[in-house]
Amino acid sequence: MTNIPRRRTFGDLSRRGFLGAAACGTASFLGPSFALPRAFGGGFEKDPQKNRATEIVPVPYDIRLDVISEGHDGKTEWFGPRAGIIPPNKAVLLMHRSALAGDDVFLGMYDMRSDDLGKTWSAPKACAGLERKPWSGQVEICPCDLVPGRHGKSGKLLALGATACYLPEAKKPLADNSQPAFATYSVYDEDRRTWSSWQSLEMPDKEHFYWAYGGAAQRVDLPGGEILWPMYCMDYKRVGKNFRKSSFFTTIVKCSFDGRNMQYLTHGDELTVKDRQGLAEPSLTQFQDRFYLTLRGYFRGYVAVGRDGLHFEKPVPWTFDDGTELGSHNTQQHWITHSDGLFLVYTRRGAGNDHIIRNRAPLFMAQVDPERLCVLRGTERILLPNKGGQYGNFGAVNVSSNETWITEAEGMQGDAKKPMDIALSARRGANNRLYVCRILWRKPNRLAADPR
Numbered sequence: 001m002t003n004i005p006r007r008r009t010f011g012d013l014s015r016r017g018f019l020g021a022a023a024c025g026t027a028s029f030l031g032p033s034f035a036l037p038r039a040f041g042g043g044f045e046k047d048p049q050k051n052r053a054t055e056i057v058p059v060p061y062d063i064r065l066d067v068i069s070e071g072h073d074g075k076t077e078w079f080g081p082r083a084g085i086i087p088p089n090k091a092v093l094l095m096h097r098s099a100l101a102g103d104d105v106f107l108g109m110y111d112m113r114s115d116d117l118g119k120t121w122s123a124p125k126a127c128a129g130l131e132r133k134p135w136s137g138q139v140e141i142c143p144c145d146l147v148p149g150r151h152g153k154s155g156k157l158l159a160l161g162a163t164a165c166y167l168p169e170a171k172k173p174l175a176d177n178s179q180p181a182f183a184t185y186s187v188y189d190e191d192r193r194t195w196s197s198w199q200s201l202e203m204p205d206k207e208h209f210y211w212a213y214g215g216a217a218q219r220v221d222l223p224g225g226e227i228l229w230p231m232y233c234m235d236y237k238r239v240g241k242n243f244r245k246s247s248f249f250t251t252i253v254k255c256s257f258d259g260r261n262m263q264y265l266t267h268g269d270e271l272t273v274k275d276r277q278g279l280a281e282p283s284l285t286q287f288q289d290r291f292y293l294t295l296r297g298y299f300r301g302y303v304a305v306g307r308d309g310l311h312f313e314k315p316v317p318w319t320f321d322d323g324t325e326l327g328s329h330n331t332q333q334h335w336i337t338h339s340d341g342l343f344l345v346y347t348r349r350g351a352g353n354d355h356i357i358r359n360r361a362p363l364f365m366a367q368v369d370p371e372r373l374c375v376l377r378g379t380e381r382i383l384l385p386n387k388g389g390q391y392g393n394f395g396a397v398n399v400s401s402n403e404t405w406i407t408e409a410e411g412m413q414g415d416a417k418k419p420m421d422i423a424l425s426a427r428r429g430a431n432n433r434l435y436v437c438r439i440l441w442r443k444p445n446r447l448a449a450d451p452r
Contacts, residue, residue, distance in 0.1 A: 063381070067434065068118075079098035080144075082395030084157045091114040092188060093111060130198055135165060141179075143161055146160065157187070158187055158188075162181060163182045175244065176240065182200035183203070183253070185214075185262055201264060208236075211239055218285060222309075226255065226265065232250045232278075251267045251271070285335040291309040292342065293305070300317045300328065301317070328348045343367050344375055351364075357413065358416075361386040361387070363383045391408050400448055402444060404448075406437040
């Protein structure tokens with residue numbers, strides 16, 4: 001019998017005082033250090049001495065925006081691109097082909113490859129073994145939300161993701177307990193330039209982890225080679241006939257990886273809140289001596305901090321440093337981790353963007369106060385402009401000590417009231433652009449290895 005950690009459900013964590021407007025970024029940022037007031041709601045430290053204003057030194061950087069592809073056929077689009085780096089100078093971009101006639105209707109994974117760190121790219125190629133295929137009876141299954149990352153101990157490019165199931169011609173994935181959802185992985189063969197057929201991680205209790213989504217997540221690889229894999233899950237009974245009436249819990253699963261196969265070792269706290277749908281799409285990072293977890297919530301995003309990557313303090317809503325809510329809701333946030341500072345990438349309300357579905361454009365980046373768990377409003381900048389499409393399904397990867405990439409595809413289902421009106425998004429300027437946004441650090445990032 002497997003011991004399942006106690007689920008930790010937290011009550012209403014909303015904060016008052018949402019403020020709509022915020023400053024937008026410029027072409028580059030370099031400012032003096034500054035002291036900021038404590039955010040409403042506190043942080044990780046319980047020591048009162050830690051509650052005083054903290055001096056944060058902004059980490060300077062420039063932005064270069066590359067469009068490596070654009071255009072669509074009116075029926076399908078590129079969706080959710082995420083890159084992995086193979087030293088010294090190779091990059092592999094994994095993404096979905098998605099049908100525009102529905103919601104998250106994935107048709108299979110494709111990749112693009114660069115042998116010069118993004119100066120040039122190959123044409124998109126379908127990944128054999130990561131395609132949509134028959135599964136059970138009439139049901140089809142498709143791997144999705146795969147995030148590639150180099151595993152240091154094995155030297156392999158390992159992609160972690162999830163699965164979605166469909167009935168033929170369906171315009172959205174199955175959303176009941178007729179089919180499980182798997183935490184999936186695939187390994188890249190650099191010589192053949194191919195991905196292995198997806199495998200699923202064997203979980204300790206198949207009913208408890210009936211839906212185990214490991215997609216769209218930033219993981220942490222430990223020095224010994226073990227992997228901390230963030231997942232959002234739901235048990236069989238909670239999925240029921242309509243999962244939208246229930247809620248996800250988020251947990252960190254510790255795994256081993258031998259270069260070919262992964263194995264479950266243990267998992268940590270099961271975190272959720274009483275908000276609609278709980279906590280989902282987690283991303284994990286390590287900064288200095290702590291682990292930070294950012295979480296998608298239906299009404300707001302959350303952040304939690306812990307010391308071992310498995311156990312965390314109570315999640316709190318993301319806010320700016322003045323205590324007002326960040327305004328990111330019902331979509332992903334991800335980390336950028338520099339040796340001198342921690343950053344969050346996100347979308348939010350209050351940017352003249354109520355006409356965009358879930359306020360998912362523009363895409364912002366700002367530095368985080370790691371003690372008070374808040375976003376520093378004065379450091380906020382726009383990475384990707386609002387051109388009528390939607391963002392929110394993006395990747396972030398450190399490329400070298402001088403460069404970090406944000407990869408994103410401009411979603412054509414952009415309008416808040418008529419998301420299926422692709423022509424409306426196009427008239428506003430959207431064209432399914434495939435972006436590589438380069439963060440060019442003015443101070444070397446000592447956490448990232450340089451190409452050799």
